[in-house]
Amino acid sequence: MLSIHRQPLFVRFQCVGPQIAQTMLTAVLAMVVVLSGLEQNTAVATEPLFTVPNLSANTDEIFLISTREVGTSVDSQRLQQGLRCHRFVGNSSGQTMWQKTDWRNLLVDPIADRTTVFYVHGNRVAPGKDLLDGLEVYRSLKLHGKTNGPVRFIIWSWPSTPIPRPFKDFRLKATLTHPVAWQFAWLLQQFPAKTKLSLVGYSYGARIVSGALHLLQGGQLGKLKMNTPSNEEPSQYRAALIAAAYDESWIEPGNYYGRAIQQIERMIISSNKQDPAMRFYHLSNGRGRIHALGRQGITHLSSLGASADRIRHVDFSEHVGRSHSLMDYLAADIKMQIIWQQLFMPVKKRGTFNKFDVATRHQ
Structure with a gap:
């Protein structure tokens, strides 16, 4: 029987020359870093960042909608029954x-000014961690967000349980995320016309938010598209994308989520050049050195034309550093305050900004 002697990694690298060896070793180490960064999301927090919310003292509502039982089905009848x-x-x-x-109870809100x-x-x-993470995001919103009236906060849970081999x-x-974006768009479409909705997506959740907005504006994700009613407004x-794990160019017109910006009043995008999942995103996508949107935001704002006025960037690099943990992003109080304030701030007429707007276009 032929036996194969497995040499140590550094010995095998020595056989290919110093420059190539250094490149290969750097790539391996980078993969370890990005995996460790993305793996941070699998640990359940042992203690909440803030106190458990007491909803009896106000008229806020918190819900969880889960698609885990229907998987990635894009059959509307199955969604109606399986959500x-x-x-x-x-x-x-x-x-x-x-x-x-x-x-369906969510489609009618007796409180008119509820956000x-x-x-x-x-x-x-x-399952279970989706609830914990969602409550942490809600607590951050209540600490730093200034909404007009009470809040209805809805956690969208999708089939994302870890599987072996990261x-x-x-x-x-x-x-x-493609069919899940379709499911999310379908649900958003069930809300009455002119309903004001704010969407927050973290990491792969940003793909789902952006994909849903793209679909609602008449775009397609592969073969997936929506039957958009033409007789309703x-x-x-509004959308906030935190540590968005997709190509930075996908949000630009003509690209993968190119119609998403047409569907929104305002979009806030976080950036963090030190986040390992953002920094080494290109290693996991297998398509060359392509940067993630969550690394430095939209670098070619001019390509958006007048829609560029709807975009705000918030830089978390100094406050979060080398982490892809949701909890670390939420703990950056100063930056999360900007995120929430921008998300709920009244929209000015196109081309006009107040002092806060101008100061935070590239915070």
Whole structure:
């Protein structure tokens, strides 16, 4: 039987010359770094950043809508029957629980001025952790966001449970974000016309948010497209993309999510050049040295034309550093305050900005 002697990695690198060896070793180390950065999302936080929200003292509402039971089906009938919805409820004694409810109840809100916010989590998030992460985002919103009236906060949960072999996981889940974006767009389409909705996507969740907005504007993701009603005015959307894990050019006109910006009043994009998942994004996509949107935002704003006025960049590099953890982004209080304020700030007439707008276009 032929036996193969497996040499140590550094010995094998020595056989190919110093420059090539250094390049290969750098690539291997970079892959380790990006994997460790993305893996941070799999750990369940042992302690919340803030206190458990007491909903009995206000009229806020928190819901979770899950597509995990329907998988990646793009059949509207199956979605209607298979979407699972739970409401976070509490009482005066501080006890809280998740109570099952019908997702259709969300389509009618008795409080006219309530702000509706969707949060779409990233990859490698198991059931249970979607609830914990969503509550942390809600707490950040309540600490730093200034909304007109109460908030209806909805966590969108999709099939992102970790599977073995991380690189296989990342690439597989990247393909899953296409049908999940269609599902999300379908749900958004069920809301009454002119409904004001704010969408927050983290990491792979930014793919889902951007893909849904692109579809709602008449775009396609592969063969997927929406049957958009032509006789109704569309809902009004704002979006915040945190550590967006997709190509920086995809949001530009004519590209993968090129119609998304046409669908929004304002889009806030975080950037962090030190985030390992953003810095070494090109190693996981297998398509060469392509930067992630969450690394430095949209570098060619001029390509957006007048739509560039709708974009705000917020730089987290100094406050988050070498981390891709959602909790580290949320802990950057100063930057999250800008995110939430920009998300809820009244829109000025096109071409005009207040002092806060001008100061935060590239914060």
